[in-house]
Amino acid sequence: MDVKRWLLPEGIDELLPDQAAILEQLRRELLDLYASWGYRLVITPFVEYLDSLLSGVEQDLSLQTVKLTDQLSGRLLGIRADITPQAARIDAHKLQQQMPTRLCYIGSVLRAYPDSQSGSRSPLQIGAELYGHAGIESDHEILELMLATLRLSGLQDIYLDLGHVGIYRALAEYAGLHREQEYALFAAMQRKARPEISQLLENYGLSGPASEMLNALADLNGDATILAQARETLAAAPDAVHAAIDYLQQLGQQTSVPVHYDLAELRAYQYQTGVVFAAFAPGQGAEIARGGRYDHIGEAFGRARPATGFSADLKNLMALNKQPLTRQPVILAPAVADADLEKQIIELRTQGKTVIRELPGQADAISELGITHTLQQNDAGWRLVNC
Amino acid sequence: MQFKTPITIALSKGRIFKDTLPLLEKIGIHPLDDIKTTRKLILDTNQNNVKLVLIRATDVPTYVQWGAADFGVTGKDVLLEHGGDGLYEPLDLKIAQCQLWVAGYPDADTHVRRLRVASKYVQSARDFFHARGQQIELIKLYGSMELAPIVGLADVIVDLVETGNTLKANGLVPLEFITDISSRLVANKASWKTKHEDCKKFVNALRDVIEQE
Numbered sequence: 324m325d326v327k328r329w330l331l332p333e334g335i336d337e338l339l340p341d342q343a344a345i346l347e348q349l350r351r352e353l354l355d356l357y358a359s360w361g362y363r364l365v366i367t368p369f370v371e372y373l374d375s376l377l378s379g380v381e382q383d384l385s386l387q388t389v390k391l392t393d394q395l396s397g398r399l400l401g402i403r404a405d406i407t408p409q410a411a412r413i414d415a416h417k418l419q420q421q422m423p424t425r426l427c428y429i430g431s432v433l434r435a436y437p438d439s440q441s442g443s444r445s446p447l448q449i450g451a452e453l454y455g456h457a458g459i460e461s462d463h464e465i466l467e468l469m470l471a472t473l474r475l476s477g478l479q480d481i482y483l484d485l486g487h488v489g490i491y492r493a494l495a496e497y498a499g500l501h502r503e504q505e506y507a508l509f510a511a512m513q514r515k516a517r518p519e520i521s522q523l524l525e526n527y528g529l530s531g532p533a534s535e536m537l538n539a540l541a542d543l544n545g546d547a548t549i550l551a552q553a554r555e556t557l558a559a560a561p562d563a564v565h566a567a568i569d570y571l572q573q574l575g576q577q578t579s580v581p582v583h584y585d586l587a588e589l590r591a592y593q594y595q596t597g598v599v600f601a602a603f604a605p606g607q608g609a610e611i612a613r614g615g616r617y618d619h620i621g622e623a624f625g626r627a628r629p630a631t632g633f634s635a636d637l638k639n640l641m642a643l644n645k646q647p648l649t650r651q652p653v654i655l656a657p658a659v660a661d662a663d664l665e666k667q668i669i670e671l672r673t674q675g676k677t678v679i680r681e682l683p684g685q686a687d688a689i690s691e692l693g694i695t696h697t698l699q700q701n702d703a704g705w706r707l708v709n710c
Numbered sequence: 711m712q713f714k715t716p717i718t719i720a721l722s723k724g725r726i727f728k729d730t731l732p733l734l735e736k737i738g739i740h741p742l743d744d745i746k747t748t749r750k751l752i753l754d755t756n757q758n759n760v761k762l763v764l765i766r767a768t769d770v771p772t773y774v775q776w777g778a779a780d781f782g783v784t785g786k787d788v789l790l791e792h793g794g795d796g797l798y799e800p801l802d803l804k805i806a807q808c809q810l811w812v813a814g815y816p817d818a819d820t821h822v823r824r825l826r827v828a829s830k831y832v833q834s835a836r837d838f839f840h841a842r843g844q845q846i847e848l849i850k851l852y853g854s855m856e857l858a859p860i861v862g863l864a865d866v867i868v869d870l871v872e873t874g875n876t877l878k879a880n881g882l883v884p885l886e887f888i889t890d891i892s893s894r895l896v897a898n899k900a901s902w903k904t905k906h907e908d909c910k911k912f913v914n915a916l917r918d919v920i921e922q923e
């Protein structure tokens with residue numbers, strides 16, 4: 324038979340018992356962590372009607388979403404490429420609370436295109452979202468929860484990258500760029516392609532302070548001193564820009580790890596509205612977690628609520644965490660029909676111990692099973708013996 | 711110039727390597743090995759923390775994107791094909807300059823329906839013709855593109871033109887200008903964040919050198 328039959332599609336992977344055990348351990352610890360911060364788990368559907376799934380995020384996620392036709396309704400279904408909009412829909416339509424709502428989630432997502440870094444098309448997305456509060460306090464809480472997530476995953480040196488989409492947006496508006504120009508310039512800005520940025524601004528016939536400020540934006544990145552420099556360079560900018568810089572400074576000061584500010588970093592520009600952040604680890608070519616504020620996503624669902632959140636790929640976090648699996652004792656119970664033995668097995672299993680019942684022909688495979696103890700009978704009854 | 715963290719720079723052999731070395735020399739970085747004779751692919755430099763890796767031009771964006779190198783020098787032509795995803799392109803080094811052209815016989819009509827275009831630069835060719843709403847048939851070639859119109863494989867080619875001599879020798883002429891090409895410094899996004907001080911120092915020093923020239 325053709326061996327290629329057993330291969331998985333490109334960018335799709337699976338976890339074998341050892342890896343799955345490590346991941347499951349981490350998953351439980353993280354969900355417990357979120358619960359201890361008051362974030363309640365939601366389990367969102369794997370497929371949804373496409374128009375609902377892409378509400379408010381069409382431009383960012385449309386190409387990434389794998390589609391199929393629902394045989395029952397004839398409507399298009401999308402397989403989720405990101406759980407964040409689903410959680411927003413749940414907050415807007417299902418919960419409808421006035422109070423701030425804290426939700427967390429974990430689940431596989433499917434992406435049409437592999438992530439350019441890990442090559443994965445099926446990340447295991449884990450994240451938390453806070454709805455209904457528009458201040459710096461909620462951004463700070465989400466940021467710290469992201470950092471706590473990374474620490475719990477065993478990552479020590481974490482670098483935080485902070486940006487604010489409001490800065491570029493306000494400058495583009497100030498310069499009078501129309502939508503198409505704004506996005507073309509955004510693409511160049513994302514690559515910090517200084518030569519292209521200058522060229523585009525020239526093509527748009529821009530000059531004076533608006534052009535100078537947009538030109539300078541790609542270089543405004545670095546430690547906290549860059550913010551003072553930004554206030555100077557962007558002195559002529561609208562108030563929104565200065566408010567955003569103040570916001571970044573305040574948020575950065577409260578943060579528990581080294582912060583790198585980048586005023587031209589925009590990430591999911593279409594649906595982000597305020598602060599955007601990402602975490603990096605030394606030696607990793609790409610970000611390991613990301614998040615930010617996206618206040619308008621609820622509008623598409625008819626109920627705009629301020630929102631902020633973060634997410635990461637749990638499989639990626641697990642791969643970065645080099646801790647070996649700690650093996651639990653495994654007890655082998657002989658294939659003997661005995662009421663006392665049954666009782667003993669039930670008791671051990673209730674205590675959380677692993678008890679494997681011997682099957683005929685299994686005796687030789689003890690080493691392969693990782694057996695550490697066996698149950699043996701003596702005058703006093705069944706007792707555990709080390710292998 | 712001293713670096714606090716290890717920095718790896720990816721260069722491609724040939725012209726880019728030859729033209730980049732003087733720039734690096736001016737900011738105080740030069741390879742220890744004799745570049746004419748060495749067969750090594752990783753070169754140590756006079757700076758303890760700086761290494762050069764020698765790879766194929768088209769592989770440079772890939773190495774940098776995945777973080778296997780912090781910086782790279784590569785042509786804009788290569789970047790246009792690669793897409794530039796996950797990279798910063800902070801500097802135009804203004805070396806290895808040339809232009810991307812549509813070329814063919816002097817009487818070639820580039821506006822015919824389903825024009826057949828042969829090129830190594832399929833992405834750039836597609837973008838150029840699609841931008842004016844023209845559907846084309848693309849034939850991917852890896853070299854000697856000038857041959858394609860001569861043997862009737864394609865109506866026109868899209869290729870880099872420096873002096874135009876190769877085209878001329880084969881009876882072809884540049885027909886339509888696509889874009890200027892030069893070598894760019896590219897940087898890995900994560901390196902930029904985690905080794906920011908060194909990265910910025912390196913880029914600023916290079917920028918000063920280029921602006922002086």
